[in-house]
Amino acid sequence: MLQSRLAKFSAADEDLLFRSVVVVGVIATAVLLKPFDGFPDRTILLALSLVFAYLLTTFIIQRLSKDTGNLALALKSLGQVDALLLGGFVVYIEFDAFSSAVFFGLLQYRALTNGGMARWRRDNLAFIAGLLVCYALLRPSLEISYTPYASTLALLMVAAYLCIFGYVSFLKNAGLRRMIAQMEQEQIRLKMLNYQFSKYLSPNLKEKIEQDREVKLSTQRKRLVVFFSDIVGFSEIADRMDD
Secondary structure: HHHHHHOOOOOOHHHHHHHHHHHHHHHHHHHOOOOOOOOOOHHHHHHHHHHHHHHHHHHHHHHHOOOHHHHHHHHHHHHHHHHHHHHHHHHOOOOOHHHHHHHHHHHHHHHHHHHHHHHHHHHHHHHHHHHHHHHHHHHOOOOOOOOOHHHHHHHHHHHHHHHHHHHHEEEEEEEHHHHHHHHHHHHHHHHHHHHHHHHHHOHHHOOOOOOOOOOOOOOOOOOOOOOOOOOOOOHHHHHHHHO
């Protein structure tokens, strides 16, 4: 059941998978790097905001699931929002070296595998914009730090995402190979049918059928002349030739 569900992963499903992993990773990393300090606390507000944003985007994607055009536009826009927020989050954790690199690398992988260089440029511009805006608001120190626990958590998050995404890609490729094999079998069947038709139909009629053109079959009454002939003494001649 799970395998068949993963094999049918759509672009919207992949988007939700990415956002789920990022939301969990961001909240967990923020908790490790910025422990709670009473309420209202920035980390608590960040976690609540991310959960709300995740639920909202999930609702939007589900509502647009049958509207292909608007869904593609929504996914593109949400991808830029994700990049913008990740840029801000890197500033919030004060440029923790490994965690920042992991989130940035995950963003690059996501952009390149789902939109090529065009999406890569858009998402990175959004990431830089989020980074600059949050830096102007928070004014963190520019000292690059390293926290082992947060780094390990970020690495596990990326590993989980890559494993799931890799398995989904494998299932999709397997399904594609099955479709190609079925198409090849269908081509063989059509060639056999074409050969059978060619034995009973005129070339002109067969060509019209192959081109899916309208074929009108009609009958006509015509005067025919049938001529029967025989060779005198043919049987005796044939017997002598056999001898």
